[in-house]
Amino acid sequence: MFELRDLYQQVIVDHNKSPRNFGKLETFNHEADGYNPLCGDRLHVYLNVNSDGLIEDVSFEGEGCAISVASASLMTDAIKGTPLSEFSQKFDMFQHMVTADLDEVPDDEALGKLAVLSGVREFPSRIKCAVLCWHTMKSAVSDSDEVAKTE
Amino acid sequence: MSIDLNAVRADFPILDQQLYGKPLVYLDNAATTQKPQCVIDAISHYYEHDNANVHRGVHTLSERATAAYEGARKIIAAFFNARSEREVIFTRGTTEAINLVASSWGGANIRAGDEVLITHMEHHSNIVPWQMLCEHVGATLKVVPINEKGELIMAAFDELLSERTKLVGVVHMSNALGTINPISTIIEKAHAVGAKVLVDGAQAAAHVAVDVQAVDVDFYVTSAHKMYGPTGIGVLIAKESILEAMPPYQGGGDMIRVVTFEKTEFNDLPYKFEAGTPHISGAIGFGRAIEYIQSIGFAAIEKREKELLAYATAKAEAFEGLRLIGTAGTKACVLSFVLEGVHPHDLGTILDREGVAIRAGHHCAMPVMQFFKVPATARASFSIYNTEAEVDALFAALKKAQEIFS
Numbered sequence: 001m002f003e004l005r006d007l008y009q010q011v012i013v014d015h016n017k018s019p020r021n022f023g024k025l026e027t028f029n030h031e032a033d034g035y036n037p038l039c040g041d042r043l044h045v046y047l048n049v050n051s052d053g054l055i056e057d058v059s060f061e062g063e064g065c066a067i068s069v070a071s072a073s074l075m076t077d078a079i080k081g082t083p084l085s086e087f088s089q090k091f092d093m094f095q096h097m098v099t100a101d102l103d104e105v106p107d108d109e110a111l112g113k114l115a116v117l118s119g120v121r122e123f124p125s126r127i128k129c130a131v132l133c134w135h136t137m138k139s140a141v142s143d144s145d146e147v148a149k150t151e
Numbered sequence: 152m153s154i155d156l157n158a159v160r161a162d163f164p165i166l167d168q169q170l171y172g173k174p175l176v177y178l179d180n181a182a183t184t185q186k187p188q189c190v191i192d193a194i195s196h197y198y199e200h201d202n203a204n205v206h207r208g209v210h211t212l213s214e215r216a217t218a219a220y221e222g223a224r225k226i227i228a229a230f231f232n233a234r235s236e237r238e239v240i241f242t243r244g245t246t247e248a249i250n251l252v253a254s255s256w257g258g259a260n261i262r263a264g265d266e267v268l269i270t271h272m273e274h275h276s277n278i279v280p281w282q283m284l285c286e287h288v289g290a291t292l293k294v295v296p297i298n299e300k301g302e303l304i305m306a307a308f309d310e311l312l313s314e315r316t317k318l319v320g321v322v323h324m325s326n327a328l329g330t331i332n333p334i335s336t337i338i339e340k341a342h343a344v345g346a347k348v349l350v351d352g353a354q355a356a357a358h359v360a361v362d363v364q365a366v367d368v369d370f371y372v373t374s375a376h377k378m379y380g381p382t383g384i385g386v387l388i389a390k391e392s393i394l395e396a397m398p399p400y401q402g403g404g405d406m407i408r409v410v411t412f413e414k415t416e417f418n419d420l421p422y423k424f425e426a427g428t429p430h431i432s433g434a435i436g437f438g439r440a441i442e443y444i445q446s447i448g449f450a451a452i453e454k455r456e457k458e459l460l461a462y463a464t465a466k467a468e469a470f471e472g473l474r475l476i477g478t479a480g481t482k483a484c485v486l487s488f489v490l491e492g493v494h495p496h497d498l499g500t501i502l503d504r505e506g507v508a509i510r511a512g513h514h515c516a517m518p519v520m521q522f523f524k525v526p527a528t529a530r531a532s533f534s535i536y537n538t539e540a541e542v543d544a545l546f547a548a549l550k551k552a553q554e555i556f557s
């Protein structure tokens with residue numbers, strides 16, 4: 001049987017307790033808000049893209065459950081230093097992973113650490129927590145004024 | 152006066168099941184209660200033997216359906232001590248009942264410059280309809296503040312209440328905090344300035360006896376599904392003189408006496424407010440649920456629920472890292488809390504895997520969350536069928552959650 005530890009793996013607990021890239025960037029050229037009012041999960045992401053189209057720095061602020069905080073922390077780690085043009089592909093990959101059939105094995109190589117969140121598939125009511133940061137980042141990338149939500 | 156816990160539990164077939172290999176511990180009664188077999192049977196019996204439309208046919212089934220539907224109204228009238236069945240209006244639930252009053256009575260009686268006074272601990276359903284009305288007519292919505300224990304600040308209520316106040320809307324028992332409000336005092340004071348009072352009894356009606364004449368309430372509203380009855384049915388109980396003067400809420404069949412294209416003559420109470428084919432099986436189930444409550448009796452219910460809440464509260468107070476939200480002197484059945492280092496939604500998921508069903512979220516009372524500066528709380532809410540062993544299971548699961556996050 002699927003165990004709680006498969007969802008709350010140590011990596012997730014750790015990223016929730018000490019989120020990476022947390023706080024406001026001093027210099028940024030993209031930002032966006034994400035808010036799931038039913039949950040109360042709230043995020044703000046900052047993004048600094050340089051003239052070469054590289055995500056030079058990225059951060060987030062906010063509050064939420066362990067899944068949403070850990071997911072945001074892992075996301076920022078995963079996209080920091082990568083070309084902005086690759087974001088949409090990563091977004092799709094993550095979205096696919098958390099909504100895929102349970103018997104589909106996540107592509108650890110492509111997903112890297114993000115794969116620890118694949119357990120969320122077992123908990124349909126929590127998928128929205130894992131994807132909020134990604135939708136918020138998508139808003140930031142496209143300079144949308146709309147507050148992202150996933151519920 | 153005491154409850155035979157084993158017998159009561161046996162009345163609720165849903166309780167006898169396992170989730171993820173663990174016995175179900177249902178502690179989300181403030182969201183909806185489970186249904187006893189007698190209610191399930193009453194609904195099945197209606198569909199198996201008596202189903203027909205009410206107030207229409209001359210045939211036997213229609214007469215039986217009408218008798219059962221009106222019989223339920225009689226049971227409800229007696230339960231709340233309404234003056235007559237004409238004061239008992241079936242609605243889809245508490246929310247629709249409040250909207251009915253806001254739209255029909257409010258639309259006719261609240262004008263620009265008037266005030267509607269509600270409290271900081273209202274459910275969204277007793278905030279939004281008044282907000283919409285006030286915006287529409289140019290009236291002002293005022294809010295009675297609460298203190299750190301989650302009690303109304305009555306001195307502030309006295310100050311906010313004035314001749315401008317046309318309606319006071321107050322929750323009898325808070326779903327987010329468990330607080331039971333002093334509705335008698337509130338009604339007396341409101342009447343002294345000429346205001347009408349609507350009491351939201353959604354959470355209270357299964358836990359404390361309500362006598363609408365004794366407290367002299369103008370509008371009392373509640374939902375069957377929080378009282379062991381089905382969803383989709385509730386009731387507005389209001390003074391006949393007020394209902395008589397109110398315009399209809401919705402137009403349609405059943406609420407009319409004569410219709411021509413020139414003019415429609417409306418039906419008598421309570422039918423004036425019941426347009427369309429009603430939720431007949433729902434009303435029948437509601438009536439049966441109330442008979443079930445009566446068979447146990449409020450003396451026994453209140454005694455038992457107090458005992459269980461005291462047991463759970465003592466455990467909560469001794470639990471490291473737990474902060475209770477809502478510690479009113481007079482409260483019932485609700486244990487709302489936050490656990491240091493564990494977000495309520497993570498708690499909800501972890502507890503679920505332990506078989507324990509609680510609610511995590513804002514409980515449709517976002518202003519309460521804002522007051523206590525929390526995004527959400529975890530809420531365990533109890534009912535007559537819950538046991539001390541289930542409370543123990545809750546706290547064991549909380550311990551497990553703490554371990555996962557340690």
